[in-house]
Amino acid sequence: GIQVEQSPPDLILQEGANSTLRCNFSDSVNNLQWFHQNPWGQLINLFYIPSGTKQNGRLSATTVATERYSLLYISSSQTTDSGVYFCAVANSGNTPLVFGKGTRLSVIA
Amino acid sequence: DAGVTQSPTHLIKTRGQQVTLRCSPISGHKSVSWYQQVLGQGPQFIFQYYEKEERGRGNFPDRFSARQFPNYSSELNVNALLLGDSALYLCASSQSGVTNEKLFFGSGTQLSVL
Numbered sequence: 001g002i003q004v005e006q007s008p009p010d011l012i013l014q015e016g017a018n019s020t021l022r023c024n025f026s027d028s029v030n031n032l033q034w035f036h037q038n039p040w041g042q043l044i045n046l047f048y049i050p051s052g053t054k055q056n057g058r059l060s061a062t063t064v065a066t067e068r069y070s071l072l073y074i075s076s077s078q079t080t081d082s083g084v085y086f087c088a089v090a091n092s093g094n095t096p097l098v099f100g101k102g103t104r105l106s107v108i109a
Numbered sequence: 110d111a112g113v114t115q116s117p118t119h120l121i122k123t124r125g126q127q128v129t130l131r132c133s134p135i136s137g138h139k140s141v142s143w144y145q146q147v148l149g150q151g152p153q154f155i156f157q158y159y160e161k162e163e164r165g166r167g168n169f170p171d172r173f174s175a176r177q178f179p180n181y182s183s184e185l186n187v188n189a190l191l192l193g194d195s196a197l198y199l200c201a202s203s204q205s206g207v208t209n210e211k212l213f214f215g216s217g218t219q220l221s222v223l
Contacts, residue, residue, distance in 0.1 A: 004151075033212065041197050043152070043214035086151050088212075096142060096165050097212060099151030 002027045002091055004100035012106045013077050021072040021103045023087030031090040031097065032063050034072050038083050046072070046085075077107045111136070113202050113215035121221045122190050130185045130218045132200030138213075140164070140206025141183040143175060144199040146217070152199055158183055159206035187220075195222045 003026040013019055025032075034046040047054050047061040049070065054061055058077075063070040074081055084104050088097040114133045122128050134141050140159040144152035154167040158177035177183045181202075187194055197219050201212040 031210070035214070040216065041199075041219070042216040043199065043201075045211060045213060048211040088151070096154040096157055096167065099144075099153070101149075101151050 002029070002089060002095075002098050004087055004089055004098055006085075006087055006100035006103050008103060009101065010104045010106075012108065015077060015079060015107055015109050017077050017107075018073070018075045019077060019105070021074070021085050021087075021105075023070040023072070023089075023100060025068050025070075025087075025089045027068070027091050029065065029068075029089040029091050031088075032070055033088050033097065034061055034070070035086045035088065036081075036083050037086060037102070043086070074105075077105075079107045079109055081105060082107045113200055113213055115198075115200050115215040115218050117218060118216065119219045119221075121223065123223050124190055124192060126190050126222075127186065127188045128190060128220060130187075130198050130200075130220075131182065132185070132202075132215060133182045134200075134202030135213055138202040138204050139181055140203045140210075141177055141181065142201045142203070142206075142212065143183070143185045144201065144214075145169075146197040146199060147195075155185070157206060164206055190222045192222050195220060 035043045051065045084102040088099045142157040143155040146152040156175040157165040197217045199217045203210045
């Protein structure tokens with residue numbers, strides 16, 4: 001099945017700093033989503049982005065499908081950005097989302 | 110509108126017991142998926158249901174079963190619990206369950222098996 005690798009596994013930032021999280025995948029995809037898991041365990045859908053670029057406030061994401069990677073940018077980080085960020089992908093056919101192992105982000109005041 | 114709701118939020122069971130977890134999807138969504146997340150890992154797919162039919166099943170033993178009701182809510186059952194079944198169980202809903210669709214997750218049920 002499709003493989004998903006996320007980097008870095010852990011990231012510690014000072015409040016106000018910017019960061020880039022990366023997601024590499026092993027096959028073509030027709031679905032790619034970024035999630036933020038908060039300390040209470042809920043997965044919040046950040047972006048549905050199988051290709052192209054999207055922005056939502058301080059967050060933006062870019063997927064280069066032909067090169068099989070996606071990037072999540074967080075600007076002017078805040079302590080509330082802390083948590084685990086997951087990339088999840090699915091390829092053609094009736095296949096479920098496959099998640100990476102996540103990037104654990106800690107933003108320090 | 111309410112999001113995806115799951116119950117209970119926490120559950121403690123002993124080895125060998127059986128457990129039932131419940132999920133109500135977002136209003137208008139007809140597909141429900143179940144995921145298991147063990148500590149330190151990403152969620153892993155267990156089942157997907159659409160219009161009460163099983164559409165997909167992950168690599169889990171037959172002790173795991175699920176069903177979807179006419180109102181699109183769903184139950185996940187796990188029999189003969191093992192210590193390794195301790196995990197966060199997440200339910201996700203989507204409109205029609207096709208591959209290229211956005212998923213919305215509930216807050217999960219934290220299951221501890223002692």
